[in-house]
Amino acid sequence: MTKLTVVFFASLKESLAIGQYQVVGDFPMSVKALKQMLASELENGDALLAAGIQSSVDYEFARDTDMISNTAKEVAFFPPVTGG
């Protein structure tokens, strides 16, 4: 079992009412599988399944089909970015 930190940002962080969450799971696991697991574990977790929610694994943008390895340290979920 691997321990992983999951962080949330912007409107998603507000919807979930948490900024950080610790996961102990059986990795490798796809980003989509982690998202679905969190959606069922967290209050208002459906917000994670909203269209457009993006992710990153150890600071690299990721897709739902990407695998999170058992050496990954941090996964983030967030709405589309709006900088500049």
Add this chain to the structure above:
Amino acid sequence: MISVQEEDFNVAELYQALLVANKTGAVAMFVGLVREFSDLAPEDCAFELEHYPGMTEHNLQSIVDDAKSRWALQEVRVVHRVGRLSVNDQIVFVGVSSSHRAEAFQACDFIMDYLKSRAAFWKKETQGDHAQWVEANEKDSASLDRWS
């Protein structure tokens, strides 16, 4: 050099930092500002800019590295502010120096395009007592197609 900061930045100082003595033939710079975005008085409007410490800097460095691999650049400076910003405040600076103007113009444009869609920042608009997160503009991500 990349900086994500709350403090304002000085364009004249950043311009000087882009110059390489006897080598620089062109400097292209972009400055993004907060413009009014409602009918309310400017003092009642503001942005709150959130970022993902660590990832944001990583994203910006990757974008700059990509630009350097595409064009012959001398110096690059990217500064992006976070925290509360008011109308007329400076938000972002991108500056590029090179021997010739084409590389400088293109690299500056490229960095801004990618910064808009591939760097972890989120804007929240405040209008009086009402606040809402800014939604991403599809044109921003579509404009990346120009560079593929």
